Amino acid sequence: MFSKLESLFFFHVGNQIDKWEQYLKIYDVELTRFAQSSRPVSLLEIGVQNGGSLELWSALLPEGSKIRGVDIDPQVAEIKFTNPDIRVDVLDGTTDEMLELFQDQSFDIVIDDGSHVSKDIISSFRRCFQLVSPGGLYIIEDLHAAYYESHGGGVHQETSAMRFLKELIDSVHLDYIEQDPINGGFDVELFRPYNQLIGRITFYDSVAVIEKLVEPKTEPYRRILSGTVSTAVDANKWLNALPRGQLATLRLSTKLAGQMDHRLADMVQRLEGACAAAEYRAAVCQKQVESLQQKAVHKDAGQGELTTTQQEHIIALQGGQDQEESSDFSSKKNGTDLHQKPSSRRDLSEQMKRSSDPVQSRRGDLKDECTGPLQIHNQAPRVEAVSALHEASLHHEKTIEVDLHDQLEISKALVRSLQEQLENERVNAQQIIAEMRGKLERSYAAWSSKARALSRLKSSRSVQQS
Template sequence: MPERRASISGNLNEMNQEPATQTLADLYASHQGKVSDKWTVYLKVYEELFRSYRASRLRLLEIGIQNGGSLEIWGLYFGNASVLVGCDINVACTQLRYDDPRIHVVVGDANTDEAERAIAVHSEGFDLIIDDGSHRSSDIIRSFARYFPRLEQGGIFVVEDLHCSYWQEFEGGLVDPWSSMSFLKRLADVINHEHWGTPYHRAEILRSFESRYGTALDEESLAQIHSIEFYNSVCVIRKRAQADNELGPRVVAGKDAITAAEVLLAQRGAHAVPEAQNANGWSVLPPLPEDELLELRSQKNNLLQVQAEWRGEVERLHAGMGMKDQQLHQAQQESQQAQQQLQRIQQDSQQAQQQLHQAGQELQQTQQQLKNTQTRVEERDGQLAALENELRAIRASTSWRLTSPMRKLAHFLRRR
């Protein structure tokens, strides 16, 4: 198994040799082998970044090689490279063959232990790592956490096609707090760890990425991040020993000063000591902004759900009120009809009362007439009784008896 070198700095003499005359853009323009595609700005950036490495026996790892053409071009560009390893998840890459014995291809998911072990067979460490893989935020962050520890001090880690970080289909978005761009920008805070003024470790500011993607960088590796550079769609992370990444003592030169002379002279050789930020609400962890944002969005979604439920309830109430309004309108109509019926009944009642009053009057008149009639009947009854008494008196008289034969004879004669 190849030995891992301590640093690329051991090849500085080779790096200072005269570089090859063909630029990377020249090599792409004349390339006739396996297909490779790069954006124009990449070739300009890489020429600037890699020119000083061309003479060194560097070891290169490229994650994502597609058709394999980039490895051929890297082999030409880095003529003195000791090993060029490409890794791709596409099984079709098993068909790739190279005449250059320095080029090796590992087929598999670079973010698995199996693929990492297969890569380490060819080299334990690398001086240049280029991530041109899936471009998904999760893969970019996991690849950096997995392979940055394998980058030698003085080496460069490059992430390509970061424009994908702004697209949802690649697990990103303009302000997505868990995108690869958000992660890489957070590394700028890691570089300035000594100025935080808090007792937190560097890894604390990356906890949300660790939780989300199940990966983490150790404190030693984070302390070796020397610089971060951003180009269009490209991020470059340089690695150096921790001592090279510290602010270092203050250098004060000269003797004459028109302001703060004593202060400046007193600070010569002093190290920066930040004031404690434990009371600074923007420096206290947790929560991290993205975790707090997630919680706030969750609360917002819950409130929106409650609001939707309230709106539904209001709509149901409005619908119920509409039904109630209809029922009220119907009740009002029925009430009006009942009032009309009541008015008719009242009118009928008044008429009946009038008729009753009239009937009462007529009854009184009839009763009076009856009374008068009864009086007359009584008078006549009295008269009749008097006549009957008178008649009985006549019949009982002697003259009535004496004249009886004469009445019978008269009766007989009338019959004849």
């Protein structure tokens, strides 16, 4: 069984109509509310051809509806219409002439059935969407041509009409794209007006329908929440994960708002505690850095100088050299030689071991550090031992210096990281705290207003009853 539009099409007598078969069902869905309207509507079609579709729209829409058509072909001026409410103008629908001609008019329905070239489709939309009345429709026909190379189209063609319409879909979701730092090369400012005006975009086979909002959207849509029981999913968990923009505009039912007040207050308290803990961690790390910096300063001041222990070792060795040289000289003077008295050497060694003098003790330790037994009468191994001791001590000090330097750099990096984390946490917490407090204030104001209204209602009922 035919719908009203299909009957009008197939039983039409007059100027020729050229449409694809799926269009009739699409228009049946999209134009029914206008066809059933109790008032006349207005329609503008870009691309007239033989004018038959203008007659079809006039028959479908309420009596008195104004039907206008524009076409670049001068021949359309010769088309005859029996209905005086149908009018055709010779005009390029892709230029500003459209806005000049219809500067004081708007249309409930605008249909683009023009050249079907992608650049013309885009140009017409940018100009003629302004002519659509609030709540009206902008319909683009024959979009299959947007895939034809001959019409400037293609699946991956940057300038195709389909690519433009896909960006219109992005413009509808512009509020969420702005929260995403990775938005590609999307021109936010170019599509912002469409975000405020477009209510929906519907795609059919070869047809796109763009509906204009009845009222322009002046701010992002808010998330709304009602009900007081959350058995499966605790509201606190996902409330904490909401983006700040959504959290600031969250709208709650009256009963839920009363329940959430205590939760929001707890959340504020936790955030303030987190800020305090982060500040404490940063202070501890700062003290560690200062301590390491002081150690590094003391190390730099003593660099290149012998430590007290090193000096004692060297003085001990030098004292031992002088004593042994004196003993050696005395022995030679008496006609004796140390090499000839091994027992004296053993006695001397035992005496050195028993001695409580730290210098003599250090001489005994040097026997283990040197490569061979220490010869009292030979100064060369003694000098080598002193040099080895000095080098070992310097190497140890350099190792300590490197370790201190590494610890200092690690601590500095940790402090910087904690300071950045602290600053981020502080900023986020302050914003959320401000938003929560504002929400609490708004909730309180709303409750106060409702309480006053309820009080006035009870007073008026008491007066009526009396």
